[in-house]
Amino acid sequence: MTESRPFVHEPVLRELVVEIFSTVPAGTIVDATLGGAGHAAALLESRNDLRILGLDRDRNALAAAQARLAPYGDRATVHHARFDQLATVVADAGAANQPIVGVLFDLGVSSPQFDDAQRGFSYRFDAPLDMRMDTSSGKSARELVNELDASTLAGILRRYSDERYANRIANAIVKARPIATTGELAVVVSEAIPAPARRHGGHPAKRTFQAIRIAVNGELEVLEPALDQALEVTVPSGRVAVISYHSGEDRIVKARLRRAEDGGCKCPQGLPCVCGALREARLLKRGGWSADATEIETNPRASSARLRAVEKLPAPDEVQP
Numbered sequence: 001m002t003e004s005r006p007f008v009h010e011p012v013l014r015e016l017v018v019e020i021f022s023t024v025p026a027g028t029i030v031d032a033t034l035g036g037a038g039h040a041a042a043l044l045e046s047r048n049d050l051r052i053l054g055l056d057r058d059r060n061a062l063a064a065a066q067a068r069l070a071p072y073g074d075r076a077t078v079h080h081a082r083f084d085q086l087a088t089v090v091a092d093a094g095a096a097n098q099p100i101v102g103v104l105f106d107l108g109v110s111s112p113q114f115d116d117a118q119r120g121f122s123y124r125f126d127a128p129l130d131m132r133m134d135t136s137s138g139k140s141a142r143e144l145v146n147e148l149d150a151s152t153l154a155g156i157l158r159r160y161s162d163e164r165y166a167n168r169i170a171n172a173i174v175k176a177r178p179i180a181t182t183g184e185l186a187v188v189v190s191e192a193i194p195a196p197a198r199r200h201g202g203h204p205a206k207r208t209f210q211a212i213r214i215a216v217n218g219e220l221e222v223l224e225p226a227l228d229q230a231l232e233v234t235v236p237s238g239r240v241a242v243i244s245y246h247s248g249e250d251r252i253v254k255a256r257l258r259r260a261e262d263g264g265c266k267c268p269q270g271l272p273c274v275c276g277a278l279r280e281a282r283l284l285k286r287g288g289w290s291a292d293a294t295e296i297e298t299n300p301r302a303s304s305a306r307l308r309a310v311e312k313l314p315a316p317d318e319v320q321p
Helices: 014-020 038-046 059-075 083-092 111-115 141-147 150-161 166-176 182-192 206-217 223-233 247-262 293-298 300-304
Strands: 027-031 050-056 076-080 100-106 239-244 281-283 306-312
Touching (some): 014 038, 014 239, 014 306, 038 050, 038 059, 059 076, 059 111, 083 223, 141 150, 141 206, 150 166, 150 247, 166 182, 182 206, 223 247, 247 306, 293 300
Parallel strands (some): 027 050, 027 100, 050 076, 100 239
Antiparallel strands (some): 239 306
16 A cells, blocks of 8 residues: 655645634634644644644544644644534543634645645546545545436536536546546547637636536535534634635525525515514625635635625623623
8 A cells, every 4th residue: 555645735825824713712723624733733833721622524624633632731632523413523532621712624635735745636646536535434436437427417516616527527527437447538528528728818728627526525515514513612703714615615605605694584675674684694704715815826826715704793682681
């Protein structure tokens, strides 16, 4: 078995994340996508009265995070869990004794996962198709590619990557089965796309690999429940921040945080609310934040990043008269 590369990852929008959590009360921040713990370490460095409760479904990431956070002692704990298990981890960790003052999500796949050929995430290497963030459970990309019918495959490509040639690609995949490696899949996808379309927009298999990865890991299905849990466990004046990297993620994040702000109010704009909607949070910035040119130059992954954040409001019965 090929040894995995060290899990080294440059966190996107690090300084902005630190700024967003700079005014929260003392307590615990849940890093729901811990990765290599770049954001977590920066938050711990920024304030001595903060703790980190880190979650990740990738055991390689957890090992790297534990090593990086070791100097902070009991101020940081890590758990092998998917982020839609956030509320359970918080309860099991006894975090009720330490208020949850923030939750951070840095979505998508990290650079070390892409760069480790044996993980099967990238079309840049010819390696076994896998794409699972947690390699101990769930179906791999190889199983999905070789088992799903053309209609289902095409639906995945359209839903998760807006692939224009979804039907052509899906039919080509079915015809070429069995497909065992990333290299084989990349060739099949590339040849299914018309030659003129292959000349622009990056690698022709980029959208297909993204869509299959999202399907393998259930990334969009678990996102809204995770956001619900994050808003539920966070105390008033705490904050929830989410970094997303593609439109599917960002649509879900935008809609959920907007609903947290307006409570799902159906009343005409400009008139007092009479429908009983309850606001959970306030948006910190409409439209969110993007990386500046300097960061993008040093960390190209930041070019597609969008950060949105809210501050938790007190429940109505907690508001002072």
